[in-house]
Amino acid sequence: xxxxxxxxxxxLLSLICAPPVWPAEYxxxxxxxxxxxxxxxxxxxxxxxxxxxVHPGTYRENLRYGGKNLILQSLDSNDDDVxxxxxxxxxxxxxxxxxxxxxxxxxxxxxxTIKNGESVNGGGIVGGFYADIRTxxxxxxxxxxGNCARYGGGMYLSNGNVVDxxxxxxxxxxxxxxxxxxxxxxxxxxxxxxxxxxGAGLFRCNGQIVGCTxxxxxxExxxxxxYCDGEITDSAIVGNFADYGGGICGxxxxxxxxxxxxxxxxxxxxxxxxxYAVIINCLVTRNSAAxxxxxxxxxxxxxxCTxxxxxxxxxxxLCSSYGSIKNCIIWGNSAPVGAExxxxxxxxxxxxxxxxxxxxxxxxQDPLFVAGPTGDHYLSSLDAGQDAHSPCxxxxxDTPKSLFLTALTTQTDGALxxxxxxxxxxxxxxxLAIQSxxxxxxxxxxxxxxxSIAVQNTGPEISVDLYLAFVLPDGSVSYLVDGGxxxxxRSRLTNIVLPNxxxxxxxxxxxxxxxxxxxxxxxQFAAAxxxxxxxxxxxxxxASFVVGR
Numbered sequence: 001x002x003x004x005x006x007x008x009x010x011x012l013l014s015l016i017c018a019p020p021v022w023p024a025e026y027x028x029x030x031x032x033x034x035x036x037x038x039x040x041x042x043x044x045x046x047x048x049x050x051x052x053x054v055h056p057g058t059y060r061e062n063l064r065y066g067g068k069n070l071i072l073q074s075l076d077s078n079d080d081d082v083x084x085x086x087x088x089x090x091x092x093x094x095x096x097x098x099x100x101x102x103x104x105x106x107x108x109x110x111x112x113t114i115k116n117g118e119s120v121n122g123g124g125i126v127g128g129f130y131a132d133i134r135t136x137x138x139x140x141x142x143x144x145x146g147n148c149a150r151y152g153g154g155m156y157l158s159n160g161n162v163v164d165x166x167x168x169x170x171x172x173x174x175x176x177x178x179x180x181x182x183x184x185x186x187x188x189x190x191x192x193x194x195x196x197x198x199g200a201g202l203f204r205c206n207g208q209i210v211g212c213t214x215x216x217x218x219x220e221x222x223x224x225x226x227y228c229d230g231e232i233t234d235s236a237i238v239g240n241f242a243d244y245g246g247g248i249c250g251x252x253x254x255x256x257x258x259x260x261x262x263x264x265x266x267x268x269x270x271x272x273x274x275x276y277a278v279i280i281n282c283l284v285t286r287n288s289a290a291x292x293x294x295x296x297x298x299x300x301x302x303x304x305c306t307x308x309x310x311x312x313x314x315x316x317x318l319c320s321s322y323g324s325i326k327n328c329i330i331w332g333n334s335a336p337v338g339a340e341x342x343x344x345x346x347x348x349x350x351x352x353x354x355x356x357x358x359x360x361x362x363x364x365q366d367p368l369f370v371a372g373p374t375g376d377h378y379l380s381s382l383d384a385g386q387d388a389h390s391p392c393x394x395x396x397x398d399t400p401k402s403l404f405l406t407a408l409t410t411q412t413d414g415a416l417x418x419x420x421x422x423x424x425x426x427x428x429x430x431x432l433a434i435q436s437x438x439x440x441x442x443x444x445x446x447x448x449x450x451x452s453i454a455v456q457n458t459g460p461e462i463s464v465d466l467y468l469a470f471v472l473p474d475g476s477v478s479y480l481v482d483g484g485x486x487x488x489x490r491s492r493l494t495n496i497v498l499p500n501x502x503x504x505x506x507x508x509x510x511x512x513x514x515x516x517x518x519x520x521x522x523x524q525f526a527a528a529x530x531x532x533x534x535x536x537x538x539x540x541x542x543a544s545f546v547v548g549r
Contacts, residue, residue: 023049030057039063039072039088046070049106056085062093062117065137067100069107077111077141084143090117090124096147099135101128105160107137115146122156123147123170127182134159136184144178145169152180152203153194159207161185172196175226176203177217183207183230191224192216199226199249201240206230206253211500215239222249222273223263229253232277238262245273246287256280257408257428259375265289268319269296270310276300281405283377283425284317285309292319292342293333299323304396304403306377306425308332308369315342325350327396327403329367329377329424349397351423365391367423372412373430373531373538374460379422384413396421412536431459432498434539436527437506442546445516449545453527454505457498463532464498465491468509473521480510495532520547 026042027034036042039059042052048069055075065072074086090096096117097109109125117123124147128134140163144154153170154177155162161184168190171177177194179186179202188211191201200217202209205228214224215238223240225232229252237247239262246263248255248271260271260282270287272279275298284294284307293310294317295302301324307317308331316333318341325347330340332353340353349361356364368390372378379390393410400406400417408426409416417426432455439450451468467489468480478485480492509527528540 023051025051025053027053027055028059029055030059043068043070043072054086054112056082058087058089060089060091062090062096062098063088064098065100065103065107065135067102069103069137071106071108072110073108074111079111083111083141084113086111087113087115089115090147092116092118095119095122095126095149096124098122098126099128099137099158101130101133101135101157103135103137103160105136105138107135107160108140109137109142110140111142113143113145115144117147117149119149120151121149122152122180123149123154123172124167125155125158126152127156127158127160129157134183136160138163140164142166143168148172150174152176153196154178155180155182157181159183161187161207162189164188166190166192167194169193170195172200172203175199177219178202179205181205185210187211189213190215195219198222199228200242201225202228204228208233210234212236213238218242221245223265224248226250227252231256233257235259236261237271241265242273243267245269246271246289248272248275251275251277254278254280255282258282260284260294261286263287265296268292269298270312271295272298274298279303279305280403281305281408281426283308283375285377288312291315292321293335294318295321297321301325302328304328304405304421304424304426306331308377311335314338317341318344321345324348327398327421327423328352329392331367332369349395349423351392351395361395361397363391363395367392370412371536372427373414373536374427374462377425378412378427379410379424381411381413381415383415384411386412390422392423394420394422396423428460430462430531430538432457432462432464432529432539434527434529434541435506436525436541436543438525438543438545440545442548443514444548445514445518447514448511449514450508450511451525451527451543452506452508453541454507455498455502455529456504457500457502459500461497461499462538463495464529464538465532466493466496467526467528467530468492469526469528471524471526473519473523491530514547518547520549522546 076082124144148171150173153172154167167178177196177200198221200219212235218241223242224237246265268291270289288311293312304327315338316335320343328350346359368380380386410422414429526542529538
């Protein structure tokens with residue numbers, strides 16, 4: 001072997017035998033008692049794959065990732081209190097956090113409150129500087145609040161995903177008060193109270209927007225959303241304001257399974273304005289505008305939507321919307337001219353109040369709306385215990401399967417849609433599970449009965465009341481209330497909001513000592529959840545026990 005070959009062999013051997021390089025973990029504390037006292041110092045020292053853990057405190061810094069694929073997170077990014085107390089404050093001296101734009105999906109930012117940024121582009125976060133150079137870093141469990149810019153007050157340009165973030169009270173002089181130009185998925189976020197000339201909540205976000213609540217934003221065009229061409233699904237667009245398009249303006253991507261409610265436009269399109277998106281299974285209600293309280297100039301088509309309770313001076317429900325309308329309910333809107341509609345195409349298989357213009361499958365009978373567990377636009381059904389059966393049930397154009405509505409319901413008992421599709425908006429069925437547990441099956445006077453309950457919500461967010469009751473051997477019922485029992489049905493807790501994914505327990509809810517005079521016999525304990533303000537049973541779990549001597 002010659003000398004060069006020997007060196008090469010030794011070099012290869014050293015590579016094979018070299019120990020693995022593990023990611024480093026750095027901790028940052030305000031007092032400098034850990035590895036670093038400043039976050040930027042930790043970023044400068046770190047390499048790709050390293051972790052930087054930031055302890056609670058207010059860090060007055062303007063950070064730059066510099067293209068490094070780092071994991072930068074608070075001490076516990078899933079704890080709201082930790083997120084609120086781990087603050088990166090830009091001090092109005094520029095963008096708070098700047099990505100180089102070359103970071104990939106292994107890079108992340110999690111668990112911070114990001115505030116007081118001020119810049120031309122992206123007061124809170126900048127994810128890139130050019131259309132084709134944008135970070136793919138993941139941003140999650142962050143609160144982006146009180147930032148301002150000309151473009152993208154809260155966040156500007158990214159192809160990464162934004163998950164479970166709150167983007168609140170940011171401002172852009174021109175476009176995108178909350179978010180400008182994010183083309184990854186924006187999921188399970190709250191985007192509220194932002195301001196801009198156009199797109200106060202979101203502007204030009206062409207990735208998927210899913211499971212978001214977009215509320216209380218204000219702009220001249222597109223209070224909630226403006227020119228976002230990706231799919232918008234399973235989201236609530238609520239209480240936004242604009243001159244044109246209070247809720248949504250100018251979107252092209254599909255809009256599915258959304259609730260658009262309580263939005264206001266001074267001019268046109270309280271709920272939606274100039275949308276060329278296909279709109280499927282959406283509830284458009286209680287919006288208002290001068291023209292088109294619910295929708296104005298939406299051309300691509302509406303399928304299985306309910307448009308109800310909107311107001312305008314012209315065209316309460318719809319105005320100047322000539323796309324196809326199929327399997328929809330347009331009922332209970334109001335306007336001095338054209339209460340339900342003014343200038344629409346001929347619908348098909350739809351329920352439209354005062355409709356007398358033909359079209360296949362259309363009806364003009366009252367749809368018989370009833371309140372249910374998560375809204376006021378369920379359809380009355382004999383099967384669900386109501387006194388009448390809505391004419392809109394089984395009256396649509398096709399099967400639920402062909403319209404991807406088989407997992408949804410129009411009825412208060414949660415029965416899934418089968419046979420021919422029902423007209424109108426379909427709700428996600430409530431999926432609450434409640435279990436009650438006792439510490440025994442038989443007790444004697446002086447024993448302690450301990451009860452625990454467990455609750456899980458895998459359906460939509462819902463507000464519920466909790467009832468706890470004992471059924472005595474004589475059949476009478478006593479409800480557990482603060483301070484004792486009551487024969488009248490009274491809730492132990494009211495208006496408890498259970499978000500999707502909520503879990504509780506098993507956890508003890510009370511302990512009772514069996515009194516000496518307690519009658520012997522079979523007892524039953526029941527824990528029940530009911531939809532707040534409605535006589536509607538969601539879930540009940542019972543446990544039996546015996547009191548003896």
